[in-house]
Amino acid sequence: MNRRRVLRRRIVVAILLLLSVAMLTLYFRESNSGVAHGVQGVVLRVVAPLQNGTARATKPFRDAWNWAGGLFSAKSENTTLKKEVEQLRVGVAKELTTQAENDELRRMVKLQGEKIFPKGVRLVTGRVVARSTTAWYSTVTINVGSGAGVAVYDAVVNGAGLVGRVTSVTANAAQVTLITDQQSYVDGMVMPGGAQGILSGSVTGDVTLQYVDKNERIKVGQLIVTSGRTGSIFVRGIPIGVVESVGRQDVELYQSIAVHPWVDFRKLDLVQVVLR
Amino acid sequence: MKLERTAVDTTREWPSWGAIARLAVMLIIATLLQTTVAPFIRILGASPDFALIIIVCVALMKGSETGAVFGFLTGMMVAIALMEPFGLSAFVFVLVGYFAGRYAETADLSAGFAPLLTTFAATLVADILFAMAQFLLERQVPMGFFVARVLIPSLIINTLLAAPLYLVVRLWLRGGGDLHVSRAR
Numbered sequence: 001m002n003r004r005r006v007l008r009r010r011i012v013v014a015i016l017l018l019l020s021v022a023m024l025t026l027y028f029r030e031s032n033s034g035v036a037h038g039v040q041g042v043v044l045r046v047v048a049p050l051q052n053g054t055a056r057a058t059k060p061f062r063d064a065w066n067w068a069g070g071l072f073s074a075k076s077e078n079t080t081l082k083k084e085v086e087q088l089r090v091g092v093a094k095e096l097t098t099q100a101e102n103d104e105l106r107r108m109v110k111l112q113g114e115k116i117f118p119k120g121v122r123l124v125t126g127r128v129v130a131r132s133t134t135a136w137y138s139t140v141t142i143n144v145g146s147g148a149g150v151a152v153y154d155a156v157v158n159g160a161g162l163v164g165r166v167t168s169v170t171a172n173a174a175q176v177t178l179i180t181d182q183q184s185y186v187d188g189m190v191m192p193g194g195a196q197g198i199l200s201g202s203v204t205g206d207v208t209l210q211y212v213d214k215n216e217r218i219k220v221g222q223l224i225v226t227s228g229r230t231g232s233i234f235v236r237g238i239p240i241g242v243v244e245s246v247g248r249q250d251v252e253l254y255q256s257i258a259v260h261p262w263v264d265f266r267k268l269d270l271v272q273v274v275l276r
Numbered sequence: 277m278k279l280e281r282t283a284v285d286t287t288r289e290w291p292s293w294g295a296i297a298r299l300a301v302m303l304i305i306a307t308l309l310q311t312t313v314a315p316f317i318r319i320l321g322a323s324p325d326f327a328l329i330i331i332v333c334v335a336l337m338k339g340s341e342t343g344a345v346f347g348f349l350t351g352m353m354v355a356i357a358l359m360e361p362f363g364l365s366a367f368v369f370v371l372v373g374y375f376a377g378r379y380a381e382t383a384d385l386s387a388g389f390a391p392l393l394t395t396f397a398a399t400l401v402a403d404i405l406f407a408m409a410q411f412l413l414e415r416q417v418p419m420g421f422f423v424a425r426v427l428i429p430s431l432i433i434n435t436l437l438a439a440p441l442y443l444v445v446r447l448w449l450r451g452g453g454d455l456h457v458s459r460a461r
Binding site: 008009012013016017019020021022023024025026027028036039040043044047050051054055058129130131132133134135136137139141168170173174175182183202203204266 | 307310313315316323340344345348353356358360361367406407421
């Protein structure tokens with residue numbers, strides 16, 4: 001009798017382990033319209049509203065937690081902000097000078113529209129209802145999906161700048177891979193100057209603009225925006241962050257630039273999906 | 277009055293429908309806590325793993341079979357809720373649930389630190405397995421980052437949270453016959 005139970009227990013565990021491996025394999029091998037993704041979509045229809053409710057209900061507590069945490073870092077943040085203000089004053093002066101020229105160029109090529117997005121681009125607002133807890137993934141789940149017109153590769157922004165891109169969609173939810181994720185790549189551009197590079201995340205959450213021509217003179221405090229070059233999934237000019245430091249070595253062909261993103265990824269709440 | 281824990285009874289059958297209903301509620305709570313609350317709580321740079329702790333607590337109370345099934349379902353639900361590849365969390369949580377349950381079935385759990393010790397061991401195993409999986413999926417796994425920013429913080433947070441969560445889970449599941457309350461003389 002006892003032997004039978006031991007056998008049953010082992011069989012149950014073996015089946016569960018095999019099932020896990022089978023599903024993992026299936027998930028990676030199939031397309032987004034496959035069975036595993038379909039099951040995910042169906043279950044999310046039930047889970048997403050619950051997540052939405054929980055996210056709303058716990059928001060005051062999360063805000064209180066962030067506020068308490070913010071007190072500890074307020075002193076060092078104050079010093080950093082003072083430095084940033086100094087840098088931005090210089091930036092604003094330059095910006096004002098180039099603004100007139102920029103406006104003129106825009107008029108010339110008849111690209112008048114909203115400040116960042118071309119005319120006709122539709123934005124869908126969503127709320128972050130879940131996010132990955134592991135250090136290995138920097139992803140969030142938002143409560144708008146294909147039902148609202150969201151599709152894979154759509155850019156996601158908030159009031160501060162670029163958040164990431166949509167990597168998976170169901171009817172009422174979408175997964176957004178943040179620009180801090182180690183598998184995120186965005187074509188970026190340093191302004192003013194227009195030096196281009198590839199912005200990539202990392203497992204530590206640091207964001208770096210790589211493959212920037214070594215001959216380009218980049219300074220700390222310069223702005224980084226999306227370059228929107230041909231074939232890019234992002235429109236031109238979405239703010240990303242500022243240059244934090246520049247790594248230039250004689251032996252390397254390119255320079256690597258550490259970027260401080262504008263978006264505070266710890267406090268993501270409302271975001272907008274840029275529909276293509 | 278003293279709460280005395282003994283090894284989980286291995287001769288019983290599957291849980292009753294009432295127990296299954298309670299486990300289902302616990303499953304939903306674990307999923308919601310893990311996906312909507314935990315990511316926003318950062319202590320020492322890491323977030324608590326509510327799902328893992330709850331799986332350990334359930335396995336300690338209900339045994340290896342229930343622990344493994346509960347771990348599998350929790351892993352699936354968390355992966356679905358986060359729209360991550362499912363199967364990976366389920367695989368790790370099946371092992372966690374099974375071995376935590378086996379520990380409960382074979383060891384004397386009268387010592388109060390059993391949930392803490394099991395959670396510590398489960399976190400260690402789970403973090404190493406997840407890191408190995410990332411390595412196999414060709415993602416960066418810097419050893420220094422893993423130890424300093426993932427493993428050590430999560431070991432501390434999860435172990436500290438194990439005691440209060442164990443009490444809550446135990447109250448919710450009502451012991452299911454696994455707890456023997458006796459008068460201390």
